[in-house]
Amino acid sequence: MTTTAPAAPPVAEERPGLIEARPVRHPWRWVAIAVLAVLALMLVNLLVNNEAFNWPFVFQAMNQSPVLEGFWKGTIIVTVLAMVFGVALGVLLAVMRLSDNPVLRGVSWVYTWFFRAIPRYVLLTIMGALGILFQQGIAIGVPFDWLIIDWLGLSGDWRIATFDANALFVGLAGGVIGLAASEAAYMAEIARAGILSVDKGQMEAAQALGMSRGKAMRRVVLPQAMRVIVPPTGNETIAMLKDTSLLLAIPVGTELFFQLQAIGSRTYQTFPVLVAATLFYLLASSVLMVGQAYLEKRFGRGFGTTVSSDADQAVKGLAAGSAK
Secondary structure, X not given: OOOOOOOOOOOOOOOOOOOOOOOOOOHHHHHHHHHHHHHHHHXXXXXXXXXXXXXXXXXXXXXXXXXXXHHHHHHHHHHHHHHHHHHHHHHHHHHHHOOOOHHHHHHHHHHHHHHHHOOHHHHHHHHHHHHHOOOXXXXXXXXXXXXXXXXXXXXXXXXXXXXXHHHHHOOHHHHHHHHHHHHHHHHHHHHHHHHHOOOHHHHHHHHHOOOOHHHHHHHHHHHHHHHHHHHHHHHHHHHHHHHHHHHHHOOOOOOHHHHHHHHHHHHOOHHHHHHHHHHXXXXXXXXXXXXXXXXXXXXXOOOOOOOOOHHHHHHHHHHHHHHO
């Protein structure tokens, strides 16, 4: 004969009493807001009542044709071209740096080391003076052709084309070359960090499907690395926009800051033209920031979101059933 243990008496559920919660007070927040409001009003008063700004002259200088031409040629176009070539060369250098070939790794490292060490103002100044190294022009062809031709007893030269160094390294072309060469060194490190952020199994899986290493890099690795590459690239683009003001080191006449400084020198209105340049850079940088935010959102799709697993759904179902 089996006996069953008596059932345990039901335990009455203890309900907590009414909690009188009071919000935490933050008096120093209001003090900080009051201080910021006072500072903002002081700034507005400075901008409106200080005659040194000379706002009518600021807007007049901004509407000058040479200034507008310098803005879209020397600032916008140079920024776009320098970033396009800089990003392309930077990605190539990053791939070379990650290569198994020691020669490619060494060349990439030396390039990155050199151009990261040279300030852009100094680099652009050197670009403007490179014509002294190529007084006969930059020749593309067989090196030491004169020695080979003399040894073979021939005449003439084996040059395919010759470029004028003064025309190539001076002006907007020289500015694009100098800024792109400098930017490629920074983009190489950014692209390398983005590529390393992608799991190695992605490359191995792509190669297992029959893709070559280059195709797998283009189709599989780089699209995933863009999530890491885009934010610093956006910052580099904004920095490049501002660094176009350094083109006066070459010098480049068709540039925004150069033209505004010329107006200030002629009219002795130095500070208003600086304000005009500030407004131009603020406007262009704001547009680039909006574009950067859009690209970050686009390439960041699928990352940072949490998806409930089947186990979580089962636990939620059991909890809902027990509540009923």
